[in-house]
Every structure is written in structure tokens, then in C-alpha cells.
Amino acid sequence: xxxxxxxxxxxxxxxxxxxxxxxxxxxxxxxxxxxxxxxxxxxxxxxxxxxxxxxxxxxxxxxxxxxxxxxxxxxxxxxxxxxxxxxxxxxxxxxxxxxxxxxxxxxxxxxxxxxxxxxxxxxxxxxxxxxxxxxxxxxxxxxxxxxxxxxxxxxxxxxxxxxxxxxxxxxxxxxxxxxxxxxxxxxxxxxxxxxxxxxxxxxxxxxxxxxxxxxxxxxxxxxxxxxxxxxxxxxxxxxxxxxxxxxxxxxxxxxxxxxxxxxxxxxxxxxxxxxxxxxxxxxxxxxxxxxxxxxxxxxxxxxxxxxxxxxxxxxxxxxxxxxxxxxxxxxxxxxxxxxxxxxxxxxxxxxxxxxxxxxxxxxxxxxxxxxxxxxxxxxxxxxxxxxxxxxxxxxxxxxxxxxxxxxxxxxxxxxxxxxxxxxxxxxxxxxxxxxxxxxxxxxxxxxxxxxxxxxxxxxxxxxxxxxxxxxxxxxxxxxxxxxxxxxxxxxxxxxxxxxxxxxxxxxxxxxxxxxxxxxxxxxxxxxxxxxxxxxxxxxxxxxxxxxxxxxxxxxxxxxxxxxxxxxxxxxxxxxxxx
Numbered sequence: 001x002x003x004x005x006x007x008x009x010x011x012x013x014x015x016x017x018x019x020x021x022x023x024x025x026x027x028x029x030x031x032x033x034x035x036x037x038x039x040x041x042x043x044x045x046x047x048x049x050x051x052x053x054x055x056x057x058x059x060x061x062x063x064x065x066x067x068x069x070x071x072x073x074x075x076x077x078x079x080x081x082x083x084x085x086x087x088x089x090x091x092x093x094x095x096x097x098x099x100x101x102x103x104x105x106x107x108x109x110x111x112x113x114x115x116x117x118x119x120x121x122x123x124x125x126x127x128x129x130x131x132x133x134x135x136x137x138x139x140x141x142x143x144x145x146x147x148x149x150x151x152x153x154x155x156x157x158x159x160x161x162x163x164x165x166x167x168x169x170x171x172x173x174x175x176x177x178x179x180x181x182x183x184x185x186x187x188x189x190x191x192x193x194x195x196x197x198x199x200x201x202x203x204x205x206x207x208x209x210x211x212x213x214x215x216x217x218x219x220x221x222x223x224x225x226x227x228x229x230x231x232x233x234x235x236x237x238x239x240x241x242x243x244x245x246x247x248x249x250x251x252x253x254x255x256x257x258x259x260x261x262x263x264x265x266x267x268x269x270x271x272x273x274x275x276x277x278x279x280x281x282x283x284x285x286x287x288x289x290x291x292x293x294x295x296x297x298x299x300x301x302x303x304x305x306x307x308x309x310x311x312x313x314x315x316x317x318x319x320x321x322x323x324x325x326x327x328x329x330x331x332x333x334x335x336x337x338x339x340x341x342x343x344x345x346x347x348x349x350x351x352x353x354x355x356x357x358x359x360x361x362x363x364x365x366x367x368x369x370x371x372x373x374x375x376x377x378x379x380x381x382x383x384x385x386x387x388x389x390x391x392x393x394x395x396x397x398x399x400x401x402x403x404x405x406x407x408x409x410x411x412x413x414x415x416x417x418x419x420x421x422x423x424x425x426x427x428x429x430x431x432x433x434x435x436x437x438x439x440x441x442x443x444x445x446x447x448x449x450x451x452x453x454x455x456x457x458x459x460x461x462x463x464x465x466x467x468x469x470x471x472x473x474x475x476x477x478x479x480x481x482x483x484x485x486x487x488x489x490x491x492x493x494x495x496x497x498x499x500x501x502x503x504x505x506x507x508x509x510x511x512x513x514x515x516x517x518x519x520x521x522x523x524x525x526x527x528x529x530x531x532x533x534x535x536x537x538x539x540x541x542x543x544x545x546x547x548x549x550x551x552x553x554x555x556x557x558x559x560x561x562x563x564x565x566x567x568x569x570x571x572x573x574x575x576x577x578x
Contacts, residue, residue, distance in 0.1 A: 004314055004415075005055040005307045007047035007116040010540060011352065013040075016112065018527035019520065020359045025106050026370040029098070039109055042094075046113045049089060053082050054120035061123055061257030062418050066203075068259075071245040073202040076257040079124060083157075083205040086117075092128055092157035096135060100151035107362040107369075111299055115355070118303035122422050123257035125303075127160055127200045129296050133289035134161025134212050138231070141277040141285045146231060150210055160206040163289050164195040164213040164232075164263060172435060174283060175223040179215040179265065181230055181273060190270025191215055191232055191244075194262065201261030202234075202246035209234040211244065212289065213265065213273065214282050221280065229282035230273035232265065243271040254421030293430045294383050295361055298390030301426050302355045305394045308401035308419035309347040315405055315414070316340055334404075342554075343404055347397045349551040352544075353517030354390045356524060361386050377452045381444050382516075384436035388506075389513030391426035392433060398423045437505035440512070446494040446501070450487065457484055460519050469529075472522045475552045476515075482563035483515045489567055503570040511562035518556045521548040 016022050017036050027033050061076035068074075086092065095110035096102025117125040135154050138146055138161075153159040170176035179193025191213060195201075202209065211232040220226030236242050248262040265271040277285055316335035334340045361382040367375035398420040402409035409416040427433045445453045460480055467473040486508055494501045525548035528541040 004311060005051060005058070005120050006310065007043075007050050007119065008306055008310075009043060009047055011355065012043065012112045012115070014524075014527070014540075014544065015356050015359050016108065018531060019356050019523050020108065020363050022108065024363055025108060025366055028106070029104060034106070034109070042105070042109060043112060045089070046091065046116055049086065049091070050116035050120035053085055054117060054124055057082060057257075058121040058123070059415050059418060061121065062254075062422075063256075065256040066249055066259040068202075068246060068249045071202070071247070073204065073246055073249060073259045073261070075203050075205060075259065076123075079257060080205050082121075082124060083127065086128070087157035091117075092131065093155050095132075096151075096155045097139065100139075100147065101155045106366040108359060108366055111359055111362040114296060115299055115303045115306070118300045119307045121257075122300060122304055123255045125300070126255065126258045127203070127205065128157070129293065129300075130163055130199050131157070131161040132296065133163055133293045134210060136292045137212055137229070137285055137289045138276070140288045141229070141281075142231075143276075146274065146276065149237070150231065153208070154210060158206060159208040159210055160200060160203075161210045161212065162198055162201050163286070163293075164198055164201070164211050165286065166197045167194060168196055172432065174214065174227065177214055177216065177227055179213065181215040181217050181228060181275075182270065183217070189217075189230060189273045189275060190266060191230055191273040192266035192270055194247075194264050196262050197250065198261045198263050200259055201263045203259055207235070211263070212276070212286070214286060215273070217279055224283045226280055227282040227286075228279050229276040229285045231276055232271050232273040236272060243268045253424055254418065255425060290430050291383055294387040294436070295358065295365070297426055297429045298354070298361075298386035298388075299358050301390035301392075301394035301423065302351060302358055304419055304423045304426075305347065305351045305354075305397035308398040308416070308423075309344070309351060311416055311419065312347065312401040312404040313344060315408075315416070316344060340404055343400050345547065345550045346554060347400055349521070349547050349555055350393045350397055350517075352524065352547055353521050353551060353555070354386075354393050354513075356520035357382070357513075357517050358386050358390060360520065374455075378456060381440075381452050381456055384440040384444065385509060385513050385516060387430065388427070388433040388436035388440075388509050389517070391423075391429075392510070392513075394423040394426055395420070433509075434506055437509035438502060440509050441490055441494070441501055441505045442498075445487070445490060450491045453487055457487065460515070463519055464522070467522055467526070469522075469525065471549055472525055472552050475556055476518050476522060479515045479518055479556050479559040482560040483511050486511055486563040486566040499574060500570040503573040504566045507562040507565040507569065511559045511566065514556055514559035514562070518551060518559070521551045524548050 022034055025034055057078035064076040066073055066075055093102045094105050095107055098104040138150055154161055181189040181191050183189055213230045213232045214227050215230055216226050217228055234242055244265050246261045247264045250260040317333050319334045320331050321334050364375045364378045368379050402416050402420055405414055405416045408414050464476045525545050528544035532538055532541045
């Protein structure tokens with residue numbers, strides 16, 4: 001079953017210490033310069049919680065699901081107790097401001113922890129992920145009073161937060177939101193409306209749930225410019241229950257143990273809400289939550305792909321069937337079959353590339369938090385790539401995991417199918433991957449006339465040209481050339497025809513992801529060779545080298561194919577009639 005997950009600590013340590021680099025972090029206010037020994041004191045107990053508490057209830061939670069009765073959601077067996085252990089361990093507070101009870105640890109340290117929670121049990125991990133985004137929004141845009149009222153308990157995990165955007169008639173098009181907010185005489189508001197697909201909108205694991213809700217004030221402008229953001233607590237300050245209730249939970253393809261709720265506001269006179277920031281600026285404030293969550297959703301893709309890989313690897317070692325072509329004398333574990341080995345290598349290579357790229361984005365997020373404007377530009381550029389490419393990768397890897405199991409992968413009892421079912425939501429979360437690709441080309445590339453992307457590609461070129469190993473240098477040079485050609489095409493054609501760019505944005509994003517991931521794999525290879533010379537674990541490090549070389553020959557060539565699609569494929573989309 002899926003409780004076989006073991007946090008990949010050796011891989012995480014290698015990326016932190018040798019590929020991305022803890023030494024690049026700004027100094028911590030209290031701890032000074034973080035090193036691997038300090039970080040290890042966080043990673044080890046986190047891994048224990050992931051493997052011993054969260055992973056064992058992943059499959060059972062999938063089977064049990066959640067229950068709704070009279071507006072009350074009961075989570076799957078063991079979830080409430082697991083959350084209490086997670087909260088009491090202080091894990092929810094890791095990346096947040098110490099001024100409100102957080103630990104102020106960098107995102108580069110928080111991301112490995114998040115990877116472990118999500119890899120062990122994604123249905124569980126969604127609760128703190130949504131809370132994280134709500135905290136960020138209140139911290140960035142809330143009043144001093146709101147920060148004092150909500151942040152400490154949300155950071156401790158005593159309370160959890162949600163994001164309420166979607167309505168039945170308004171999916172990705174937030175301009176169609178109809179929920180309304182009416183001012184009270186006391187300066188508060190009454191909220192009316194319905195929201196759907198609200199992750200952990202109702203549950204029994206925390207004392208209170210703080211909903212962040214998009215709604216329109218009377219006489220608000222039409223479209224997205226008329227949306228405001230409100231805090232709507234489940235339980236009010238006087239202990240009374242607010243006028244908000246869960247009226248349904250979705251029956252989903254996956255993440256069965258995560259309650260995805262329909263929330264009804266204001267059926268009994270109006271739910272009490274409090275305006276965040278200025279009126280009509282809600283969409284801007286909500287993007288604080290969404291951008292934070294997008295990197296974390298990309299990380300979820302890495303995490304669940306890793307869990308699927310571990311599951312498939314164990315099965316391939318245990319399953320004896322057929323013979324290896326080089327030795328027909330006896331049956332062998334299927335991991336000895338060349339094509340099974342190819343599939344496993346494909347899984348591992350894609351995971352390692354996206355883990356390194358996602359952690360690189362986390363480092364840039366930390367540098368940006370210290371005031372580095374170039375780092376912030378890089379975060380903005382990498383966010384849609386990490387989200388889209390990390391989650392697309394998770395579908396490829398989890399599907400391959402089922403394939404390695406053969407027919408046994410298609411039945412639920414082996415646990416292989418759950419990874420694919422759970423992963424399928426990720427390309428939809430926080431803006432579909434088509435929206436991510438559009439964000440990349442329109443907002444991150446065309447908006448500043450290519451300045452940020454040109455600078456980033458220039459950095460990649462320097463890193464590639466410094467490589468001495470031709471087995472990775474030459475294919476990366478070719479792939480980067482293809483990406484640069486696609487980027488030039490976007491910049492030249494964007495001002496002339498936005499539809500052409502829209503039709504090309506997804507293949508462009510994929511091309512970018514494969515190249516950026518390839519550079520991270522090259523850094524991994526160089527680091528592994530250096531560590532071998534320094535007397536490191538040769539078997540582990542040689543695996544890193546082999547995986548990087550596999551990436552260059554089996555994964556990276558896809559970048560050139562997607563570049564050709566960008567250059568020549570738009571008209572066949574626009575001319576087609578369906």
C-alpha cells in the first residue's frame with residue numbers, strides 16, 4: 001500500500017547542500033548562517049512524522065473518505081489525531097514571521113518539509129497548504145488588528161485558513177463572481193453567496209476556520225476591478241457560530257480524504273465578514289495567496305511523483321516474471337527488464353530535475369524576501385513553470401508507475417492507482433496549466449518586453465558554457481538554442497497577434513521547463529563528480545550522474561520538439577474548426 005513512502009532524505013540533502021546551496025541563503029536573524037547540520041535537525045524529525053504518522057493513513061483515508069452530516073464534516077480515521085501531532089510539533093509555524101509565533105525559517109528549508117507532508121499524504125497536506133496561503137494574504141494585506149486577531153493562531157495551526165474564489169458560474173473567470181458584501185453600521189459586512197470547490201472548507205481538525213472570501217460591494221465596478229476580499233471566520237470572537245455552512249462535499253476522482261466543500265454564506269441573515277485592505281482590490285490580494293500556492297502545488301507534483309516512484313521501484317524489485325534478455329536461464333525481478341528499467345529511470349530523472357528547479361525557486365523566494373529585486377523577477381518567471389511543469393510531470397510519472405505494475409496497477413488494492421488519481425487535480429489547482437502558460441508568456445515575458453526572460457536565459461547560457469562534460473554540455477546547448485528561438489518568436493509575434501501566442505503558450509512553457517530542469521540536472525552531475533573526488537558515497541553519487549545523463553538523452557530532447565511546435569504550430573490550431 002501507499003504507506004511504503006519513505007522521505008527521500010539523501011536526495012533532499014544533496015540538492016540543498018550541493019545543487020541549490022544552503023550557503024546562498026541570507027543569514028537567519030537568530031541562527032545566523034544555516035548549514036546542513038542545523039537543517040538536519042529539522043529534516044529528520046519531519047521525516048519521522050511523514051513516514052510513521054501521515055503515510056500509514058494515506059491509503060485508508062482514500063478508502064474512508066470524509067463524511068458530511070448537518071453541515072459538519074468528519075475527516076477520515078486518524079486524520080484528526082495526525083493533525084494534532086503535526087500542530088503540537090510546531091511544524092505549521094516553520095516559514096512564518098517570528099513576530100506572530102513563527103520560526104522564520106527560509107522557504108528553502110520549508111519546501112523539503114512540505115514535500116514530505118505531500119508525498120506521505122497529499123489529502124492531509126492540503127490543509128496546511130491552504131492555511132499557508134491565507135496567512136500570507138493576511139500578513140501582506142491585513143490591518144494590524146486583523147494580524148493580531150488571526151495570525152498567531154493560524155501560524156500555530158490552532159486555526160486553519162481557506163481560499164474562497166470559485167462559484168458555480170465563475171470558474172477561472174473571476175469577473176463573473178456574484179457573492180456580495182453589504183456594509184454594517186459597525187464597520188463590518190454581511191456576506192451572501194455560494195462558493196464551490198473549497199479545500200478544507202469544513203473539517204474537525206482545528207478549533208476555527210478562517211475563510212478568505214471574494215465578494216462584491218454594492219455599486220462595485222463590473223469585472224475583476226469590483227472584487228473585494230473579506231475575512232469570514234467560522235467561529236466569531238464571542239464564540240458564536242457565523243452564518244456560513246458546508247452544504248455539500250464533492251465526490252472526486254482522487255484526494256478522497258480531503259474535504260472539497262460547497263460553502264453557503266448568509267442564509268440566516270448574512271455571514272459576518274471583515275474587509276481586507278482596500279475595497280475593490282481583492283483580486284490583487286488573492287493573488288498573494290495564489291502565487292504562494294502555485295509554487296507549493298508544483299512541489300506537490302514532485303512529492304506525489306516521488307511516492308509513486310518509490311512504490312513502483314519496490315514492486316519492480318519484488319515482482320519476478322519472465323527473463324532478462326541477457327540471461328534466459330531463470331526468471332528475474334522485472335527491474336532487470338530493460339524497458340522497466342527505462343521507465344524507472346524516466347520517473348527518477350523527471351522527479352530530480354523538478355525537485356531541484358522547485359528548490360531553486362524557493363531559494364530565489366528567500367533572496368527576494370531579503371530585498372533582492374532580481375531574485376523577485378526570477379521567482380515571478382519561475383512560478384508558472386514550476387507549477388505547470390511540476391504538475392504535468394506528476395501525471396506522467398504516476399501513470400508510468402501504474403504501467404510498471406501492469407494489470408496490478410489498475411486495481412486499487414496495490415495502491416498504485418491512488419497516486420495517479422490524487423495527482424490529477426494538480427494541473428487544475430490554482431489556475432489550470434493553460435493559465436500558467438498564458439501567465440508566463442503574457443505577464444512574465446511580453447509585459448516587460450523580454451527583459452527578465454533574456455536575463456535568465458543568459459544565466460543559463462553561462463552555466464552551460466562553463467560545463468566541461470560534453471555529454472551534458474552539447475545537448476544542453478542545443479536545447480537552450482531551441483528555447484531561445486522560441487522566446488524570440490514569442491517576443492516578435494506577441495505585439496502583432498495575441499491569439500497566435502495563446503495557441504503556442506503551453507508548448508513554450510513545456511520547452512522552458514525541460515531546459516531549466518536540464519540545467520539543474522547538469523549542476524547535479526557536476527556536484528556528484530566533485531563529491532566522488534572528495535570521498536563521498538560513490539554508489540549514491542554515481543546514480544546521480546547516471547540519472548543526469550539519462551535526462552540528457554531521454555527527457556531533454558522533448559524541448560526541441562516543443563520549440564518546433566511554438567515556431568510552426570499556432571496556425572493549425574487557429575484555422576481548425578471543431
